[in-house]
Amino acid sequence: MSHLDPEVAALLAMGEQPSDADRRHLDACADCRAEVDSFGRAVLAGRASGAGEPLLTPPDRVWESIRSELSLSTPMLDDGGQDDADSAPASVGASRGSRSHLASRRRRVSRRPVFFVLAGAAVAVVAIVAGVWASGGIVPKADVISEARLDGLPGWSGAGGEALLERVDGHDRVVIDLAASVPDDGYREVWLLTADASDLVSLGTLDGSTGTFDVPDAVDLSRFTVVDISQEDVDGDPGHSGDSIVRGTLSPP
Template sequence: MSHLDADVAALLALGERIAPEDLAHAESCEHCRSEVHAFQRAVVAGRAASSDTLLAPPAHVWDSIARELSFEQSPAGGADAAPAAGHHVARGSGRRLRRRPMFLALGAVAAAAVIVVGVWASGGIVPRADVVSEATLDGFPEWQGANGEAALERVDGHTQVVVRLDASVPDDGYREVWLLTADASDLVSLGILEGEDGVFPVPDDVDLDAFTVVDISQESADGDPGHSGDSIVRGSLSSS
């Protein structure tokens, strides 16, 4: 028994009209029904991945899909163009002309679903952050030329501090990010800054009405978890 061409099964999965005899065969042949259902799952996954709950992936994600599938956009109306909705597909060699773009289109849908979900799971695509307050970080006299920026953000019901430090610092030791009260009578460590930029979750029990100052210090590997007293930059957060 002959089966449906794969491109015809793909068109049926996309909701396109196909020849009546092909449709009748698809309804009676278990093998072809399974193939159509496989294409339908790819379509559903792709459409779900384009939901408004996700941010649009960066351009390089789609570029990667195109490179992986060797996808090239054909001129409108060319031999490789996908058929328009409602187009009747005839039997014969004309279908074979559309085989490559149809497989690429469905392949792109499936690949997009996998890549978008993968990027979401790995943190490449994240919920939108709302900036609550910002601070300009000024250098201390001992650190001439040092400066930086900080922002308090709310993301998905949680808060985080984003910092950037521009300073010439020694190779030994490490930099640590802190939240201080306005009078510097109390402080909370947010973590170690590696490089010039960092994102630091704020513990839920920290009172952000009281801890309004961002400080980045130079620390030595002496085992003391307290502040070294050697601040590089510091600044007060204010509503943006």
């Protein structure tokens, strides 16, 4: 039993109404129903992933993946709308059956509307872009606003690190990279301090040696310019322990 053309399945996934023959085939063929459902999930994922958000320009590797998926290294159709096999002359020894096969193939190509090909391409684009988006391949650009070298404080000889203040989509975040030998007990906490250490704001717990922390919108970064990482005990006290591992002042790069 022949199956639906993939371009037809793509159109059906995007909401095109099937012909009576296609509907009868879908009722009888589980494989084709599965293919239409697969295309449909890709379309839904693509539409949902960008809902209410500004469109972003995909990186070049996305288009490379699309071209590779669709084999677009050469034009899909030549100037006459026929492939090379149709435009090449029949060999001297070709049989009448071979010429009949070419004629039949030419009729099939000419009857296939170009929008079938474009519909298949559209579904492939949606699927690839949705997959890249879901895996984090398409992300807003981060601008580095300031940075700080983190130096070890007394009692933490050899400790160091780096902090970056980044702005992404109008929101600020601090990216931490800590290099220090720390005990297994307790935990590390990241803080923003004023220059005279008279006020401080906790950004959260550092799990491991690296982490990214959102800065609350209410925090005035013109005042809170110092990054501090402290060693904390599990004692229920939310305040700073007074045991700072590293500290550094943010300044423009």
